[in-house]
Amino acid sequence: MTEKRASSERYVVQAVDRALDVLEAFHGSEESSLNAISKRVSLNKSRTFRLLCTLARRGYVERTHDGLGYTLGLKLLERAAHFRRDLKQSAHPYMDRLRKQFNETVNLAVVHNGKLLYLNILESSRPFRMAAVVGRQAPILTTSLGKSMLAHSSGNEFRAVLKDLSTLESRRLKKELEAARDRGYAFDHEENEPGVACVGAAILDDSAHPAAALSISGPSTRMLRHEREMGLALAESCREISRHLGYSGYDRMRDGSKRLLKLA
Amino acid sequence: MTEKRASSERYVVQAVDRALDVLEAFHGSEESSLNAISKRVSLNKSRTFRLLCTLARRGYVERTHDGLGYTLGLKLLERAAHFRRDLKQSAHPYMDRLRKQFNETVNLAVVHNGKLLYLNILESSRPFRMAAVVGRQAPILTTSLGKSMLAHSSGNEFRAVLKDLSTLESRRLKKELEAARDRGYAFDHEENEPGVACVGAAILDDSAHPAAALSISGPSTRMLRHEREMGLALAESCREISRHLGYSGYDRMRDGSKRLLKLA
DNA sequence: AATGGCGTTTTATTCTTTGAAACACGCGCC
DNA sequence: GGCGCGTGTTTCAAAGAATAAAACGCCATT
Numbered sequence: 001m002t003e004k005r006a007s008s009e010r011y012v013v014q015a016v017d018r019a020l021d022v023l024e025a026f027h028g029s030e031e032s033s034l035n036a037i038s039k040r041v042s043l044n045k046s047r048t049f050r051l052l053c054t055l056a057r058r059g060y061v062e063r064t065h066d067g068l069g070y071t072l073g074l075k076l077l078e079r080a081a082h083f084r085r086d087l088k089q090s091a092h093p094y095m096d097r098l099r100k101q102f103n104e105t106v107n108l109a110v111v112h113n114g115k116l117l118y119l120n121i122l123e124s125s126r127p128f129r130m131a132a133v134v135g136r137q138a139p140i141l142t143t144s145l146g147k148s149m150l151a152h153s154s155g156n157e158f159r160a161v162l163k164d165l166s167t168l169e170s171r172r173l174k175k176e177l178e179a180a181r182d183r184g185y186a187f188d189h190e191e192n193e194p195g196v197a198c199v200g201a202a203i204l205d206d207s208a209h210p211a212a213a214l215s216i217s218g219p220s221t222r223m224l225r226h227e228r229e230m231g232l233a234l235a236e237s238c239r240e241i242s243r244h245l246g247y248s249g250y251d252r253m254r255d256g257s258k259r260l261l262k263l264a
Numbered sequence: 265m266t267e268k269r270a271s272s273e274r275y276v277v278q279a280v281d282r283a284l285d286v287l288e289a290f291h292g293s294e295e296s297s298l299n300a301i302s303k304r305v306s307l308n309k310s311r312t313f314r315l316l317c318t319l320a321r322r323g324y325v326e327r328t329h330d331g332l333g334y335t336l337g338l339k340l341l342e343r344a345a346h347f348r349r350d351l352k353q354s355a356h357p358y359m360d361r362l363r364k365q366f367n368e369t370v371n372l373a374v375v376h377n378g379k380l381l382y383l384n385i386l387e388s389s390r391p392f393r394m395a396a397v398v399g400r401q402a403p404i405l406t407t408s409l410g411k412s413m414l415a416h417s418s419g420n421e422f423r424a425v426l427k428d429l430s431t432l433e434s435r436r437l438k439k440e441l442e443a444a445r446d447r448g449y450a451f452d453h454e455e456n457e458p459g460v461a462c463v464g465a466a467i468l469d470d471s472a473h474p475a476a477a478l479s480i481s482g483p484s485t486r487m488l489r490h491e492r493e494m495g496l497a498l499a500e501s502c503r504e505i506s507r508h509l510g511y512s513g514y515d516r517m518r519d520g521s522k523r524l525l526k527l528a
Numbered sequence: 529a530a531t532g533g534c535g536t537t538t539t540a541t542t543c544t545t546t547g548a549a550a551c552a553c554g555c556g557c558c
Numbered sequence: 559g560g561c562g563c564g565t566g567t568t569t570c571a572a573a574g575a576a577t578a579a580a581a582c583g584c585c586a587t588t
Contacts, residue, residue, distance in 0.1 A: 009321075010537090011313065011314045011317040011318070011536090011537095012314070012317060012318040012321055013279050013283070013314050013315060013318050013575080013576065013577095014279075014545090014575065014576085015277050015278075015279040015280050015544085015545070015546095015575080015576085016279050016280050016283040016315060016318045016319070017318055017321075017322070019277070019280040019283070020318075020319075020322045020324070023343065024343070026346060027346065028346060028349050028350065029346055029347065029348050029349040029350045029351070033565075033566090034565080034566060034567095035564085035565075035566090044546075044547055044548085045547095045566090046546080046547070046548085046567085046568085047545085047546065047547075049275070049566075049567075050275045050276070050277050050545085050546090051277060051280060053275035053276060054275070054276040054277050054280045054281055054284075055280070055284075057273075057276055057281075058281070058284045060284070067566085068565070068566085072343065072346055072347045073347075074347065074376050074381060076340060076343050076344040076347055077344045077347055077381070077383075077398070077399045078399055079287065079288070079336065079340050079344070080340040080341045080343070080344035080399070081397070081398065081399035082290060082291065082292060082293055082336055083293065083336045083337075083338065083340055083341055084293050085292050085293040086292065086293045086294075087293065096387070099389065100389050100391075103389070112338050117338055117341075119341075122387070123360070123386070125363065125364050125367070125389060127364075133345070134341070134345070135338075135341045135342055135344075135345040274568090275567090275568095277544080277545065277546095278543095278544065278545085278576090279544080279545085279575090279576065279577095297534075297535090298534080298535060298536095299533090299534075299535085308577070308578055308579080309535085309536095309578090309579095310536085310537085310538095310577075310578070310579080311576080311577065311578075313535075313536075313537095314576080314577090331535085332534075332535085529588100530587100530588080531586100531587080531588075532585105532586090532587085532588100533584100533585085533586080533587095534583100534584080534585080534586095535582105535583090535584085536581105536582075536583080536584100537580105537581085537582070537583095538579105538580090538581080538582090539577105539578100539579095539580095539581100540577105540578105540579105541576105541577085541578095542575105542576090542577075542578100543574105543575095543576085543577085544573105544574095544575075544576070544577095545572105545573090545574080545575070545576085546570105546571105546572085546573075546574090546575095547570105547571105547572095547573100548569105548570100548571105549568105549569090549570100550567105550568080550569080551566100551567075551568065551569090552565100552566085552567075552568095553564100553565080553566085553567100554563105554564080554565075554566105555562100555563090555564075555565095556561105556562090556563090556564100557560105557561080557562085557563100558559105558560090558561080558562100
């Protein structure tokens, strides 16, 4: 097993890799004993013990008060708060305004590993509403978030997502995305969740690459009435967030940059 | 140096400890180059490189698309979501109801390392409102969250917090906490933030230990009018959350358990 | 063409990491 | 009381993983 695979495998330091195993051996928020963890990660007891000590000293795991168990530590929260902090901060006021304006759930997401990842969610105050969870993943193709970003993606990224679709489907999707791009926002009509509709728009970076997306989601019955209004508000918010993030604007997008989606 | 605790320095595995250094070398959400990180953690370039590779393969850091930088990875989010998950989930519906009822910001927090740690926050939809951040820390003594928990703490924990207060202050605080305990909720009248008032109640575990706390926070002008109403709603919610978490109830608290706060 | 910046790769040496077994402690059971 | 089994902790010599330094390739800038 000592072959030289992708350049990365040869450079992993084992102790760290095992430590991450340990860190990931915690599910939910239950506490586990040393032996349990040791068994779960298939490591020697003393080895596990040392790794746990190391992680515990840094706050990534914690010992329970009685000292007979370990749980995840708060250091993780602290670190996670830094993930895309600028984006979350910049987007927050706009998300807030959107939620207030329509009183529906507002979502911020990025694409990661070919999946959509929810970064922040401001929930509607209505009893019947969308209630997703930060950190959750969702498919790109069936969400307004994903589609709005895809509509601004490069040809390569676009094709990568499309390659496992039938000709018919991909043709339909191309048309939909073209329309979304021209319009400035995308839809999801109960494709992801029955009864739930979404409107989404992309936040673009300097080179017109989609960096993130904003969406409003809620029960179809309420959403359909305001789709256009929401779409315009979303697109406008995204433009401002983009500017707020230091991106020079959407000018480059119109001058035919090669980064632009080629639907040909 | 010569501590015998399990957390002793003798059991940390160095490679892991350095890896954590690397992980913590990321501030905000900016991307850093290998050299920059290497310098920041005072480690050899190749060592840093390997640690980064290891972390990157697991998703704890990510390479930027152009390959010239590293950022924090989403795995952190994923892991952090597990931290106190049961508590967050159990509390959410109650928090949601409270926010809807009063339309003020509702907070969930725990005590950690002698500090208050915000676990979840549902914001008011009003333009003028409290807007804290998950993961943020705050002092115990000046928040309704902290005080509500302290009011139910054991004598030891209580004294630990009080020990650096003047006699006069600690006497006043004792009285305040006694009142809070009898009442079931605590106040913060602009002690932490000027213009901001809070009402908080504690979630108790099986042995009447405070496990977490809920609070409502907002501009004094609005808050003062509804303090009592809010306090009662909070206390009731906390009782139910406690039950929902599988805690048998508050009975043991009244039978004079030694865990009870002794103000004598 | 030369320079300096970057990330990557190689190597021999070293010192960390490691497994196994023993230790200490508490608990329930005969 | 002694036994067995359950924890978490400690030790120590052996093994091999982690390491520093220097070389490499690559791309800008000059």
